[in-house]
Amino acid sequence: NAGVTQTPKFQVLKTGQSMTLQCAQDMNHEYMSWYRQDPGMGLRLIHYSVGAGITDQGEVPNGYNVSRSTTEDFPLRLLSAAPSQTSVYFCASSYSAASAVYEQYFGPGTRLTVT
């Protein structure tokens, strides 16, 4: 198994541009989530999904959209990039919503810079 994969690993955007961060897992996990990591802030939840077709907002959802059309994929879309979205983004997955919080596997991260 590849586990949780994220692409791209690095990205530079100009303010106002849009893009999609890709996340995929091959472990048949029901629960998937997106976090952003900023210095001194820990990991903050952006959006999460408890299964295909179901998504919900986390702590910092503004400026981001998600969809979950398949079990495997959970892309994160930046609608109009802003410098405040400069961060490292992590995708994570888990077997089911009930076990989401203690068996979360994290991807390697995407480092995004918005100029």
Place this chain on the structure above:
Amino acid sequence: GQQLNQSPQSMFIQEGEDVSMNCTSSSIFNTWLWYKQDPGEGPVLLIALYKAGELTSNGRLTAQFGITRKDSFLNISASIPSDVGIYFCAGLIEGAQKLVFGQGTRLTINP
């Protein structure tokens, strides 16, 4: 939203020393987790705690779920160079489907 206060924010120790760090909250949690993050990598789960008072070990790591359910502690004994990294606590409030993370403790070890 819920807040987890993790301390210390950073630690500079000598190889072989023991390490202690903790997380506290004003909210009650029914699960506590400890993760480690190496540079350029995603967090990796170290220890999971599910009951108040629970004490769990993973090699040289020991973590405890506080009796009040508002705090947790992680201890590392006889530190070695590969222990360097950022350690995060995370908690789950009963009925929630979202983890709340602490700000992290950055551990640096002098050989």
